[in-house]
Amino acid sequence: MQVKVKWVDGVSFVGESETGHAVVLDGAPENGGRNIGMRPMEMLLIGMGACTSFDVVTILKKSRQPIVDCVAEIHAERADSVPKVFTKIHVHFVVTGEGLNATQVERAVKLSAEKYCSASIMLQKACEITHGFEIKAPSFD
Known part of the structure; x- marks a missing residue:
């Protein structure tokens, strides 16, 4: 199994699976996140x-x-x-x-x-x- 996690900005990332699916992950605002994805x-x-x-x-x-x-x-x-x-x-x-x-x-x-x-x-x-x-x-x- 292989996945890729790409940094977007701040503490926001996009995780991509080898099956072609993607998910947004982000940190809490107090940690520099924008609350645009799951922790x-x-x-x-x-x-x-x-x-x-x-x-x-x-x-x-x-x-x-x-x-x-x-x-x-x-x-x-x-x-x-x-x-x-x-x-x-x-x-x-x-x-x-x-x-x-x-x-x-x-x-x-x-x-x-x-x-x-x-x-x-x-x-x-x-x-x-x-x-x-x-x-x-x-x-x-």
């Missing part, structure tokens, strides 16, 4: 959240679970001093589907956390990561 540490959490969500959705679909939505709500704590690394991360999945089996959802979350999600398994080496989930019935508003 790099936000992007790291989003990447981890997408990685683990990919696993959970895929595992549930393969288990023939009637999943219609999956949202990973992630809360992270950081060290007070530089480097302000993540010290704790909690991933809470809100999985929606009529008749979802809680045991299957729990299994999918556990498999992602312990076996499949490269991003969260890598981050677990640096900080505590916990997981939780809730199941919601779909609303037909």
Whole structure:
């Protein structure tokens, strides 16, 4: 895998993936940024959240679970001093589907956390990561 991060100005950057996608990253105004993009540490959490969500959705679909939505709500704590690394991360999945089996959802979350999600398994080496989930019935508003 290869990516490129190009400096734009100030503390603004454009990250480009080898698959041709781009994203703007920027620092906070108090650090010279213009607030035109995500902060790099936000992007790291989003990447981890997408990685683990990919696993959970895929595992549930393969288990023939009637999943219609999956949202990973992630809360992270950081060290007070530089480097302000993540010290704790909690991933809470809100999985929606009529008749979802809680045991299957729990299994999918556990498999992602312990076996499949490269991003969260890598981050677990640096900080505590916990997981939780809730199941919601779909609303037909």
